[in-house]
Amino acid sequence: MAKIAYRDAVRDAMAEEMTRDSRVFLIGEEVAQYNGAYKCSKGLLDKFGPDRIIDSPISEAGFAGLCIGAAMYGLRPIAEFMTFSFSFVAFDQIVNNAAQIRYMSGGQIKIPMVFRGNSGGGHQIGATHSHAPENIYATFPGLKVVVPAFAADAKGLLKSAIRDDNPVLVIENEALYGRESEVPEGEYLTPIGKANILQDGVDLTIVTHGRSCWTVLEANQELLKMGIRAEIIDLRSIKPLDWPTVFASVRKTHRLVCVDETKPFCGVSSQVAAEVSRACFDHLDAPVLRVTSVEAPMPFSSALEDECIPNVARIIEAVKEVVA
Amino acid sequence: MATKKKPLPTGAGVLASTHPLPDYGAAPAQSREERIEWYRLMYLTRKFEERSYQSYQTGLIGGFCHLYNGQEAVAAGTFAAVTDADPVITAYRDHAHGLMRGIQPGPAFAELYGRATGVVKGKGGSMHYFNVEKQMWGGHGIVGGQTALGLGLAFATKYLGEKKVCFCYMGDGAVNQGTFHESLNLAQLMQIPVIYVIENNMYSMGTAVERHSAPVELYKRALGYDMLGVRAEAQDFDIVRQVSWTLAERARKENMPAILELMTYRYRGHSMSDPQLYRSKDEVEEYRKHDPIEILREKILAEGIINEKDLDSLEEKVRKEVVAAHDWALASPFPAQSEIYTDIYA
CATH class of the missing domain: 3.40.50.970 (Thiamin diphosphate (ThDP)-binding fold, Pyr/PP domains)
Known part of the structure; x- marks a missing residue:
């Protein structure tokens, strides 16, 4: 390719x-x-x-x-x-x-x-x-x-x-x-409503999408070194959302961190956390954590802005808390 | 109270324009049958809405209900200048546009009553009549929102090389919405065959035109976009049809948009809950003397294309049809609960 x-x-x-x-x-x-x-x-x-x-x-x-x-x-x-x-x-x-x-x-x-x-x-x-x-x-x-x-x-x-x-x-x-x-070479379509598993894993599930996929993959290098093997799901489609893939993964790993760039209040991760807590309640071994943008307008200064969207440090911190 | 005295129709027809009107000659003569049919549709609309008025007062209709009484020659005269293949789209005062583009009174009433047999299955109500089969594209609830959609419908006809024209209707209050101005600029810039018909009934809800628009001559809004704007009287069906024909021909032949400001009057309040404290009963009565349906009635009688007895019997038939349609609609079932989740995605 x-x-x-x-x-x-x-x-x-x-x-x-x-x-x-x-x-x-x-x-x-x-x-x-x-x-x-x-x-x-x-x-x-x-x-x-x-x-x-x-x-x-x-x-x-x-x-x-x-x-x-x-x-x-x-x-x-x-x-x-x-x-x-x-x-x-x-x-x-x-x-x-x-x-x-x-x-x-x-x-x-x-x-x-x-x-x-x-x-x-x-x-x-x-x-x-x-x-x-x-x-x-x-x-x-x-x-x-x-x-x-x-x-x-x-x-x-x-x-x-x-x-x-x-x-x-x-x-x-x-x-x-x-x-x-x-x-891929040649004609192909990516179906709307189908998530993509970027990496199989057993220790926890990370549900993410968009630019945050790249940040999660970067954080994953550190996680692998720490001996943590996450199952990483790229939602790709927010509406409709591929709930079967998300639920199956959480039922396997029993732990979930949601990472995305929307705001924390009523964001995509809020929705995923709510649905998982209903559908996978008996399978969860830890509270669902969310790593999102912060509850503030986006500041200009790069010193501030870098802290306002999900970054590697915040992702690793959340993962460590969930697998502890 | 204390709004300015409203201008009454003078019979002058076209009152003013931003540029000289092009000469495409007289609109093609209508057959006897066509003239009688347009009269019938205007009369049907009036009787349908009078019955709707009663139904609203007796609690059969929920939500909003905006009546077109007094404005019927606007929809009829503009529609009669084109064919059912030309798209039309309007705002929420849409009963006339629906009934004159093929929606039958039964499904029209049923929609007002929220029934499964309604024209849009009880999912739209009074403000959202659609009949795509006859190019009636709604029925839209947000003031001015339809002006960009009308632009798009007209754009599509041009893209497909169809030589059509789209009439996009709006009330006088809609001239103050930003989307309308974006649409005017795009229409003139891209040479899109859309005619914006401002149904100027002189009140934006309860706010008189001189209290809502800096220029009270609304056709002059076209000047800001180097567009043709025309103001005409609209209580006479034939006046409306002729000026609409001229602008439609220009749109077809030159792909040029225009504003057509039609001076009209609504007899009822903005919606049914409107106590009309902003105008006098005398003003309404004065306007009722220039009733579009009476004017066309007298004309077709004078032309001798129908006699009084036959016209009386046509009217009697319409009144019976309206009663029967109302009864049929009331006897119709409400939608099944499962209908909540249909028609969301194609």
């Missing part, structure tokens, strides 16, 4: 699906002539032309709504948010229209579209630009939410999202765009 950068995997997914289906188009800020603020659409304007690779003015509500209307009519739009932090400008369109029109129309309408873009903190861009919103969007029935951590899934999940008949949010991460990882 060849190693490619995450951003190139995103681009390849869009290019393959646009070649396959003329109803697919991309719109967003700087996606065409600029080649994408994070270069995820590099070369696509040349390949597909301005009718299908469309630069939007800075109007998130406008172009998100445009995509929803076009999807209602049968097109398969991809709306790129330069960052998902800006998706809040389009919040009404996403949660009232994309998520609910199918239901409110009694099933008359499908909304086959993708919202995708960068998310997360760690880049000293301040509190307004550093949101990890997957838990927020996952609370709305009607939406699907996926968070690829590796190039293979960035491509495979995005291709699945484009082909899905529902609105799917594909939440990427700035820190990952330049990272290279292995991608």
